[in-house]
Amino acid sequence: MQTATESERKYDVPAGFALPPLSGAGGVSASGEPATHELDATYFDTEDLRLARNKRTLRRRTGGTDAGWHLKTPGEGSSRTEYRLPLTGDDAVPAELVAEVRTIVRTRPLRPVATLRTRRVETPLCDADGRTLALIAQDEVDAETGNGQQRWQEIEVELVDGGPELLDAVEGLLRAAGATPAAGPSKLARALGDRLRAPQPGKAPKTDPVLGYAREQRDAIEAHDAAVRAGDADGVHKMRVGTRRLRSTLKTFKSSFDPERAEFLKDELKWLADCLGDVRDGQVLQHKLAAASEGFPDVAARIREKLEADVSRGRQALVEALNSDRYLALLDAMDALIDEARPDAGNAPRRVRKVLHRADALLDTAVGDGVDAELHDARKKYKQARYAVEVFAPAAGKPGKKLVSALTSLQDVLGAHQDSVVARELLRDVARTAPDAFEYGVLYARQERIGEETFHELPAVIKSSRRGKLRRWLG
Structure with a gap:
């Protein structure tokens, strides 16, 4: 062709x-x-x-x-x-x-x-x-x-x-x-x-911000399909973000969507996000560890070989998923759910406050305990909170924009911490079959140090994200 x-x-x-x-x-x-x-x-x-x-x-x-x-x-x-x-x-x-x-x-x-x-x-x-x-x-x-x-x-x-x-x-x-x-x-x-x-049945214009945001994510998922099939890394990333945002919207604003259909679609979006993640996570690790392992060519080669194999398997499985009837059914389910959704502006802001406060509580506990898994759970909850804030941020003007930015900065620090955790797990895995584990130990220690540094960065970004003037518009 x-x-x-x-x-x-x-x-x-x-x-x-x-x-x-x-x-x-x-x-x-x-x-x-x-x-x-x-x-x-x-x-x-x-x-x-x-x-x-x-x-x-x-x-x-x-x-x-x-x-x-x-x-x-x-x-x-x-x-x-x-x-x-x-x-x-x-x-x-x-x-x-x-x-x-x-x-x-x-x-x-x-x-x-x-x-x-x-x-x-x-x-x-x-x-x-x-x-x-x-x-x-x-x-x-x-x-x-x-x-x-x-x-x-x-x-x-x-x-x-x-x-x-x-x-x-x-x-x-x-x-x-x-x-x-x-x-x-x-x-x-x-x-x-x-x-x-002529307007299509079930597709009358809606001004509700929740439904508008949901449609944007549906459109993003579909728009990046071709790029994902072509092996474009940015396309994989953006489609994955679209699945996460839409799934988060269904969880946060439950009353706007049919419960049974929403539950089905959440499960299917998780399946798609996992397929995308099997490719994207390996790509991110490739980038980060390529720089971190500079000066250790043998280690870098073994890590690269493993991650390239992981990404290749993930890409093959992803293309198979996109060619499946299950994927087409997911797309139809997205259309049906979003086109038949109902505005529920009265409860929506309250739900944003609730998920944001829940994320705050999880992070406070995680920081107090110093447990990596708890920090990861808090990071995922903050993603849900940030996506919920994004729905109403445009109408809030400057405070809304600044809150999204502050939550993004907080997520970036938590993400860097989690990347160091995943990198350490990979280094342990590869080192098990390595003839000399010393160099892996050096790299492992570097990733531990990154984890400690990002942990100590948290108080400042937490404080910034909780400033009263950034959240006051949420009520």
């Missing part, structure tokens, strides 16, 4: 629109010979248009210079990523492209939703050396959907070897000639019209 990044702009134009002279725009020296193409594209989506609603288009197109199956997904900024496969003998969507959108469509079938026939006149815009900087296409579109037919004209300008400044320069000339930026993101969106804009 081929992939490409496209950067283009679309414009609506009136019937009979004529291209203005474009020489001199952004380095354009001349226009090449126009070429005419007859394009015939069938677009596929689910019955409820899940792909289009998530700014993705999937089509089978004949004609032109790039006939084939095309999947377009959002890229960075205004760019889009296009996945391409050659035409097959039938109209069945290729399995490779189905896999790319499985998180969105789940088990729903993909079927034709629109047919677009386009007469395209494409002109290259070239520099003084004859290099093609961009392609400008004049399209006459005939679209057919279940709601009837539409006809319109539009202009597309797609970069080839030119830079973004070329798009700006060409746009100025097009707009001066009567073109306007396209009202929709794609031809398909225009063809679907009101059907795409």
Whole structure:
């Protein structure tokens, strides 16, 4: 499967629109010979248009210079990523492209939703050396959907070897000639019209902060699916954070969600978070111990070998999990629970105070006892508390923002302490089969020292997180 990044702009134009002279725009020296193409594209989506609603288009197109199956997904900024496969003998969507959108469509079938026939006149815009900087296409579109037919004209300008400044320069000339930026993101969106804009059952807008926060985490989990499958470490981290935040929200604000469904989803989110953690925890240890074991090359090699094997096994299990029916059921369960949730603003702030006070109590006991496991439990409770505070912090303004920051700093110290605990456990494990345990003992002592140092940092960050002016807005 081929992939490409496209950067283009679309414009609506009136019937009979004529291209203005474009020489001199952004380095354009001349226009090449126009070429005419007859394009015939069938677009596929689910019955409820899940792909289009998530700014993705999937089509089978004949004609032109790039006939084939095309999947377009959002890229960075205004760019889009296009996945391409050659035409097959039938109209069945290729399995490779189905896999790319499985998180969105789940088990729903993909079927034709629109047919677009386009007469395209494409002109290259070239520099003084004859290099093609961009392609400008004049399209006459005939679209057919279940709601009837539409006809319109539009202009597309797609970069080839030119830079973004070329798009700006060409746009100025097009707009001066009567073109306007396209009202929709794609031809398909225009063809679907009101059907795409219509609200979906159970998805009416909600302003409740708890439900808004829950939706954000649901969207984050889905958004990072592709990055996780590609092996991106940051994607693994962010998806894991999304699962933790959503699970924490279900625990803290119980009255907003159906109890039975919430309990099921909490268990499934824990399963997913554990799968992600089997990869992420090893990656974090790799980074920390690589620096800590500098000067001990043999030890560093053994640690690296073990952690790379652990991460590799974890990644394989994670991909299997993401390809499972269980994962798809989890995604459906998230949608159902969040879309049917009910606002409960009256009890929500009280629940935030309760979980925060509970975290304070656990940490006070843990510090007094000096027990690593108790400190870890307090850290997890503070995560729940911080996520709960995040729900209402935007409305609280500066105090809310500062409380989130203070709780994050406290968690960072507790996290560094726990990392030293886990590192010591790993060093003990690897040292059992090492020919010489002395160097492991040196590294172990260093991690013990880190644990002691972070423990002594706690009083200051605890005090900072409990300042009255940071918490007063919680009541």
